[in-house]
Amino acid sequence: MxxxxxxxxxxxxxxxxxxxxxxxxxxxxPICHLAQEQDGWLRPEAIAEIAELVGLAPAEVLGTAxxxxxxxxxxxxxxxxxxxxxxxxLLRGAYELLDHAEEHLDIRTGGTTADGMFTLEEAExxxxxxxxxxxxxxxxxxxxxxxxxxxxxxxxLRAGRHxxxxxxxGTLVRVRRQGGLRVDEDTxxxxxxxxxxxxAQRAGGGGSS
Amino acid sequence: xxxxDAPRIVTSRLEWSDSYSLDRYLDTGGYEGLRKALSMTxxxxxxxxxxxxxxxxxxxxxxxxxxxxxxxxxxxxxxxxNGDESEPATFKDHLLIERDPHQILEGIVxxxxxxxxxxxxxxxxxxxxxxxxxxxxxxxEAYEHGAVGRDIFGSGFSLDIxxxxxxxxxxxxxxxxxxxxxEGKRGFPxxxxxxxxxxxxxxxxxxxxxxxxxLSNLPWVMVHGAxxxxxxxxxxxxxxxxxxxxGHVEKPGVYEVEMVKTTFRDLVYDPALGGGVPGxxxxxxxxxxxxSAPWFGPQHLDLPLGQDEVAEQGSMLGSGSxxxxxxxxCVVRAAWRITRFFRRESCGQCTPCREGSGxxxxxxxxxxxxxxxxxxxxxxxxxxxxxxxxVSWPPQQTTICVxxxxxxxxxxxxxxxxxxxxxxxxxxxxxxxx
Numbered sequence: 001m002x003x004x005x006x007x008x009x010x011x012x013x014x015x016x017x018x019x020x021x022x023x024x025x026x027x028x029x030p031i032c033h034l035a036q037e038q039d040g041w042l043r044p045e046a047i048a049e050i051a052e053l054v055g056l057a058p059a060e061v062l063g064t065a066x067x068x069x070x071x072x073x074x075x076x077x078x079x080x081x082x083x084x085x086x087x088x089x090l091l092r093g094a095y096e097l098l099d100h101a102e103e104h105l106d107i108r109t110g111g112t113t114a115d116g117m118f119t120l121e122e123a124e125x126x127x128x129x130x131x132x133x134x135x136x137x138x139x140x141x142x143x144x145x146x147x148x149x150x151x152x153x154x155x156x157l158r159a160g161r162h163x164x165x166x167x168x169x170g171t172l173v174r175v176r177r178q179g180g181l182r183v184d185e186d187t188x189x190x191x192x193x194x195x196x197x198x199x200a201q202r203a204g205g206g207g208s209s
Numbered sequence: 210x211x212x213x214d215a216p217r218i219v220t221s222r223l224e225w226s227d228s229y230s231l232d233r234y235l236d237t238g239g240y241e242g243l244r245k246a247l248s249m250t251x252x253x254x255x256x257x258x259x260x261x262x263x264x265x266x267x268x269x270x271x272x273x274x275x276x277x278x279x280x281x282x283x284x285x286x287x288x289x290x291n292g293d294e295s296e297p298a299t300f301k302d303h304l305l306i307e308r309d310p311h312q313i314l315e316g317i318v319x320x321x322x323x324x325x326x327x328x329x330x331x332x333x334x335x336x337x338x339x340x341x342x343x344x345x346x347x348x349x350e351a352y353e354h355g356a357v358g359r360d361i362f363g364s365g366f367s368l369d370i371x372x373x374x375x376x377x378x379x380x381x382x383x384x385x386x387x388x389x390x391x392e393g394k395r396g397f398p399x400x401x402x403x404x405x406x407x408x409x410x411x412x413x414x415x416x417x418x419x420x421x422x423x424l425s426n427l428p429w430v431m432v433h434g435a436x437x438x439x440x441x442x443x444x445x446x447x448x449x450x451x452x453x454x455x456g457h458v459e460k461p462g463v464y465e466v467e468m469v470k471t472t473f474r475d476l477v478y479d480p481a482l483g484g485g486v487p488g489x490x491x492x493x494x495x496x497x498x499x500x501s502a503p504w505f506g507p508q509h510l511d512l513p514l515g516q517d518e519v520a521e522q523g524s525m526l527g528s529g530s531x532x533x534x535x536x537x538x539c540v541v542r543a544a545w546r547i548t549r550f551f552r553r554e555s556c557g558q559c560t561p562c563r564e565g566s567g568x569x570x571x572x573x574x575x576x577x578x579x580x581x582x583x584x585x586x587x588x589x590x591x592x593x594x595x596x597x598x599x600v601s602w603p604p605q606q607t608t609i610c611v612x613x614x615x616x617x618x619x620x621x622x623x624x625x626x627x628x629x630x631x632x633x634x635x636x637x638x639x640x641x642x643x
Contacts, residue, residue, distance in 0.1 A: 021371070022328075022412060023392065025393035025394070027393065029374065029393060054393065064395055065376075068377050068378050070336065071377075085546070086297045088456055088461075090542070090543070091455075091532070091538065124297070124379065125297035125298060127294050127299060127334070127336075128303065129453065129456075130454075130455065130462040130463065139335070140339065141339070172335065173338065173342055175342045175345040178353075179357075180369055180371075188327050191366075191367055192325065195364065195366055198365060199250050
């Protein structure tokens with residue numbers, strides 16, 4: 001048993017996720033999100049622990065995670081700025097915006113600022129085309145962008161003025177699940193049978209009034 | 210005017226700033242459809258849905274009721290709900306997820322009751338952080354309210370719903386890739402047959418996969434009845450539908466309009482909808498139904514927004530996206546960007562798609578940059594022919610899923626409609642639009 005990398009809280013939350021699925025592997029991606037919430041990216045130590053939690057080899061976890069754009073196997077900045085350049089944003093000036101973002105942040109697309117604050121990405125359509133051109137910062141939307149409003153956004157992020165709605169990179173869902181069944185399938189089947197009988201009785205017209 | 214007369218079936222609450230809260234939902238008739246459904250037998254609920262001939266709103270347009278009836282009697286089936294909206298310029302499910310999550314949950318419980326599913330998984334695109342938080346909050350409220358969970362509203366019916374975040378992969382919108390992803394694997398589409406997850410779905414069990422907008426219609430259908438729904442629209446395209454209007458229009462956005470009774474021209478020009486093209490410029494082309502769809506020209510503007518009507522003209526309503534490109538648009542650049550998207554999102558399983566998308570993108574790139582050759586147009590069409598033999602519509606398929614056969618649509622549309630513009634790029638060694 002190797003030393004644990006996930007914090008006690010993350011470990012508890014990971015175990016809660018495992019309970020939600022009939023097969024542990026289904027919790028793989030949600031737990032990867034948790035690991036990113038803790039570390040900002042998917043560290044090799046986290047991958048090893050996730051593998052142990054879902055009953056796979058670390059290579060299988062890495063092989064799955066590397067398929068998905070949101071799971072980062074290398075460090076990223078505190079703020080991941082993803083500028084969409086797909087067709088709807090392209091028609092409304094997205095490449096001009098991306099060029100400006102590179103210049104303003106003084107990094108190329110894919111790069112991270114020297115202070116570790118910003119990573120710039122070129123994104124595919126993020127489904128907010130009514131406000132094109134748009135970007136996401138840590139998967140929170142900012143629309144109707146101009147070069148000027150982009151600079152303002154960057155300054156505000158640096159000053160911490162969006163901290164309430166934009167948590168550090170990796171934190172995806174801040175609402176914890178409450179409630180939910182932990183009932184075995186037999187109980188469900190028994191309840192279903194009783195319900196069907198009640199429905200049949202009502203339909204037959206011979207039931208209670 | 211027909212454009213504004215139809216009732217709003219799935220966007221009725223959007224005028225409220227707190228449309229996503231349980232209190233607002235209950236104040237506006239929320240969960241009444243579920244109560245009605247639970248007073249009926251599951252078969253009656255399924256029959257009512259079948260009667261409205263609700264065509265799936267995800268992209269393929271398959272009748273929802275037919276999917277349900279394909280389930281064989283057997284072990285507890287799963288309901289999987291597709292909220293992985295990723296088709297470029299499609300942003301209507303995103304709106305429903307953020308602004309009316311209870312309506313989705315109510316639709317899920319109604320559907321699960323009809324097919325007697327014990328577990329439902331709501332797969333939400335990972336990039337929708339706010340949407341995921343709104344849906345999880347709504348689900349917590351719904352458990353507390355007794356609308357989800359054990360013995361729902363005292364009916365004896367129990368259902369667990371799990372909100373599952375994706376992690377960024379377009380292909381997971383394809384239903385078999387979505388199931389793979391939900392199983393914790395790479396989003397590789399499954400080989401068909403079986404064509405429908407009703408035969409072999411999640412964990413190899415019978416599964417129904419429905420789209421978020423499709424299920425959002427169910428509460429209204431339960432309350433108002435099948436006849437009220439089928440009174441809207443015409444032919445096979447019943448009810449209303451959400452259209453995500455983007456690109457060169459004054460008022461891009463999501464609009465719920467009556468199917469068939471509304472035309473592309475209404476959508477683009479009506480003051481209550483798109484409000485026209487900025488600067489009074491002309492429509493050069495429109496992309497109906499997502500970037501997998503062949504393009505239309507201005508001559509198609511009066512075509513009704515109906516599934517069969519659009520199919521007869523050689524394209525599709527698909528995901529409900531409509532992109533307007535005005536006369537300042539470089540179609541080579543547009544086709545290049547769409548092809549680049551497919552190259553980035555190809556899962557890599559099938560050679561024609563994995564290799565073809567890259568070749569096509571590089572050729573389009575060099576034409577746009579001014580280093581194209583005379584033979585490039587034929588080469589593009591030849592490669593398209595390898596991906597979708599005949600380059601016809603609907604396309605022939607050479608790959609496991611339809612991503613590969615969707616790649617030629619924008620390229621073939623661009624070359625067929627604007628061949629001269631491609632040739633000018635090659636002849637003049639650059640893009641005339643700068």
